[in-house]
Amino acid sequence: MARLGATSRFASRSRTESSALFSCLWLVLASAASAGLYTASDQVVLLSRRNVGSALVNSSAAMVVEFYASWCGHCVAFSPVYKKLARDIKEWKPAVNIAAIDCGNEENSKVCMEYEIRGYPTIKFFPAYSEADSTGVSLRASSRDVLGLRRRVIDHLEGHKEPWPPACPPLEPISQAEIDVFFETNSVQHLALIFEDVKSYIGREVTLDLLQFENIAVRRVLNTDQSLVTKLGVTEFPSCYLYYPSGNFTRLMVNYEARTFYFYALQRLPAVVRSGKPPVVLTEIHTNRTEEPWRPFNRSRVYMADLESALHYSLRVELAAREVIExxxxxxxxxxxxVLAKYFPGRPTVVNLLKSLNSWLQNQTAGQISYEAFKKVLDNTAQAPNAALPEGVRWVGCQGSQPHFRRYPCGMWTLFHVLTVQANVTGGSDPLEVLNAMRNYIHHFFGCRYCAEHFENMAKDSLELVYTLESAIMWLWSRHNRVNNRIAGALSEDPLFPKIQWPPPEMCPFCHTVSKSGEHKWNNEQVLSFLVSYFDSSSILTDYLEDENQILEKQKEKHVKHRERKAREAVNPVPPSPSPSPAQEEEEEEESPQDEAMTYEEEEAQAASEMEGKSSEPTPWAQTDIELGRGRRQAPRSSRFAGMRFGKQRDDHGLQSILGMRFREKRDDIVDLDSFVNQHFKDKALQMAASSRVKQRTLQTKVEQEPRPAFGLSMELDAALGMMGLQRMDADLEVKEKRRQKRELAGQYFGRETELTHKGHWMSALSIGFSNLDVSLCVILYSLSAMCLLLMYLFFKHRLKRRRVKIALP
Incomplete structure (x- = not known):
């Protein structure tokens, strides 16, 4: 009884601490060994000679260890059962952990001898805080099945001597006296009482199943406790009742009175969350997310927006990580x-694009392709009719409560579930066609490498068992549930969408049943029927999709702009620019890159962002579009002359007057020092002409500004252009172009004439060819000089006055 009270008081705190401790231990042990029959994907701690001591000696959790030999045929046959046991009691961590050591490995043979192993496989139970000389207790079960092993673990855990594992809750029956003070000593919101007979294990199993959850406590009540049975009016065993601090109670309604159904129903009670994860409030999601709006959706349906978003991210982001694919x-x-071209049930524009992309790939015979060439076909630069893949992501059923939850992984799972169903509906010839495509894509391209490794382990383990199209559907479904079991409670789990065994009872009640022993069992026929209906093309919703005509129009506009830019570059080739001097290079490094031109890739990104901005958007299983860095080319910087740095030229219309010119034969120019402004104009114009390739698109899209007053300097500007050695390519437009040059270059250097007018014409004349910083420095230096002169005048005047006084004295 003392142990019950102590454990009840400290269970909540110890669960969180022990969970964090075990997570670290799991990572260390899993990476320290490589067992022959098990991997980290099997949720089995892999032991070896190097880490067995730290895992078994003085551990705060009880350990179940299988000693086996990888060459033993019986061990090989038993390994699926042991893996299933590890998945079955996964929620019991960190009270009980499952481990294995390969005694067939020569370096581990001595360790197995020290633990008195005489045959394989041998399963031993090691209590918490075992001493160094402990050899464990053999876990003898009448039959080597999951049910028998699980119950033997409970027997040994319940008979655990002191000290009791800190993370393990009480397993003995509760009494009326304890219930009366339960809420005074425990800070939980729900108390679940499971009434059962003496031989039943359901109450203890559910207690351990909910070990990692907060605000819920489970206790068992025996049918022999007449006071509680009579008080609650219990007539069925087993049955579950929720008991409240006020003394009220209500029965928990489930499809079957069995362990799995109790566990699923209790973890979905209000405020019941995994340890360390606060409950998610949907209103916070609506108000806190600024990158994209929350899209209401139906959790029991598939959305085409998720499928197209998965395609976009897969083909435009993940594949882009490779410059060459071979x-x-x-x-x-x-x-x-x-597989996408054959089975993707998308809109005509997307399907046509996928078929075009597939045809192009099939025609490639070089043994390798560049992603740049692949992307041109993906973006339909050849303008094949009615073919386009929308750019950007628009998650609906796969959106998460935070940007790093669900999204792309959810989208890929949903995509391949749809493909397996479509292959079955359309009568595909190869049962492994879709699964092999998924396996190879994940192996070579999927960004999460640990995820790819886990999926490869599952494929190696059982993919050869798929022999029909229907079995392919069921294989992917069962492996997806296995992944859900493995990552349930991990940091990647969205608290708003917890990882469960899908489909849940409320979505498909006939998919669930129980065996004669009371174990949960899937009705595979009902599951298959549900999957075929759920992922069928006719059941996919088209909400939040962008209109196909808009997609095609955006694609056309983007390619037209690209062709125009290429044409302008062909007409106006960039002359070779002289190598800058070290002083010029140093000056360019000091200046910040302000003048940038929009590249073709940036046009694509802008078009994608515009499409995303117009969007409005889980599948049951189920992360932000990755922004690729783009290199930018900078416009040449201004040079210095006679120790003065002229202001940067930022008016693109000033450059436009230069783009239509070409160099004529060079001639000698005589420049007087008084005309240094002309020389500066010449240097600047040459540099801006060299940057015309970068500036062309921006310049062509700008609207010509109105003429501005040039303060009588138009003749000087004309002289500067004449000294550059430039002439018009079209003689008929010479007069008009000269006028444009005057006002554009004038506007380039005197863009602040309005402000200068208020300050006075003398200030505007002073700022000719100078930046704001230069003018400010000049004014500050002038003020300081004036103050110094004033101070010197006052000093000498005072000194002279004192000297005159002394001379006047007798």
Missing amino acids: GDALNALNKYVS
């Missing part, structure tokens, strides 16, 4: 695109 990666890409 070898096995190219084969994987071919299979992936081929």
Whole structure:
């Protein structure tokens, strides 16, 4: 009884601390060994000679360890059962952990002898805080199945001697006296009482299943406790009742009175969350997210927006990580695109684009392709009719409560579930076609490498068992549920969308049943029927999709702009620019890159952002579009002359007057020092002409500004252009172009004439060819000089006055 009270008081705090401690231990041990029959994906702690001591000696959790030999046929046959046991009691961590050590490995043979292992496989139970000389207790079960092993673990855990594992809740029956003071000594909101007979294990199993959850406590009540049975009016065993601090109670309604159904129903009670994860409030999501709006959706449906977003991210972001795709990666890409072209149930524009992309890939015989060439076909630069893949992501059913939850992984799972169903509906010939395409794509391209490793382990383990199109659907569903089991409670789990075994009872009640022993069992026929209906093309919702005509129009406009830019570059080739001197290079490094031109890639990004801005948007299973850095080319910087740095030229219309010119034969120019402004104009114009390739698109899209007053300097500006050695290519427009040059260059250097007018014409004349900083420095230096002269005048005047006084004295 003392242990019950102590454990009840400190259970909540110890659970969180022990969970964090075990997470660190799991990572260390899992990476320290490589067992022959098990991997980290199996949720089995891998032991070896190097880490067995730290795992078993003085551990705060009880340990169940299998000693086996990788060459033992019986061990190989038993390994699926042991893996299933690890998944079955995964929620019992960190009270109980599952581990294994390969005694067939020569370096571990001595360790197995020290633990008195005489045959394989041998399963031993090590209590918490075991001493160094402990050899464990053999876990003898009448039959080596999951049910028998799980119950033997509970028996040994319940008979655990002091000290009790700190993370383990009480397993003995509760009494009326304890219930009366329960809420005074425990800060939980829900108390679940499971009434059962003496031989039942359901109450203890559910207690351990909810070990990692807060605001919920589970206790068992035996049918022999007449006071509680009579008070609550219990007539069925097992049954579950929720008990409240006020003394009220209500029965928990489930489809079947079994462990799995209790666990699922209790973890969905209000305020019940995993330890360390606060409950998510939907209103906070609506108000705190600024990058994109929250899109209301139906959780029981698939959305085409998620499928198209997955395609965009896959083909435009993940594949872009490789400049060249070749070898096995190219084969994987071919299979992936081929499956998409055959089975993707999308809109005509997307399907046409995928078919065009697939045809292009099939025609490539060089053994490698560049992603740049691939992207041109993906973006339909050839303008094939009615073919386009929308740019940008628009998550709906796969959106998460935070930008780093769900999204792309959810979208890829949903995509391949749809493809397996479509292959079955359309009568595909190869049952492994879609699964192999998924496996190879994930292996070569999927960004999460740990995820790719886990998926590869699952594929190696059982993919050869798929022999029909229907079994392919079921294989992917069962492996997805296995992944959900593995990552439930991980940092990547969205608290708003917890990882569960899908579909849940409320979505498909006939998919769930129980065996004669009371174990949960899937009705595979009902599950298959549900999957085929759920992922069928006719069930996919088209909400939040951008109109196809708008997509095609944006694509056309983007390509037209690109062709115009190429044409302008062909007409106006960039002359070779002279190598800058070290002084000029140093000056360019000091200046900040302000003058930038929009590149073709930036046009694409802008078009994608415009499409995303117009959007309005889980699938049951189920992260922000990655922004790629783009290199920018900078316009040449201004030079210095006679120790003065002239202001940067930022008016693009001033450059436009230069773009239509070409160099004529060079001639000798005589420049007087008084005409240094002309020389400066010449240097600046040459540099801006060299940067015309970068500036062309921006200059062509600007609207010509109105003429501005040049303060009588138009003749000097004309002289500067004449000294540059430039002449018009079209003689008929010479007069008009000269006028444009006057007002554009004048506007370039005197863009602040309005402000200068208020300050006076003398200030505008002073600022000719100078930046604001230069003028400010001149004014400050002039003021300081005047103050110094004034101080010197006052000093000498005072001194002279004192000397005159002394001379006047007798």
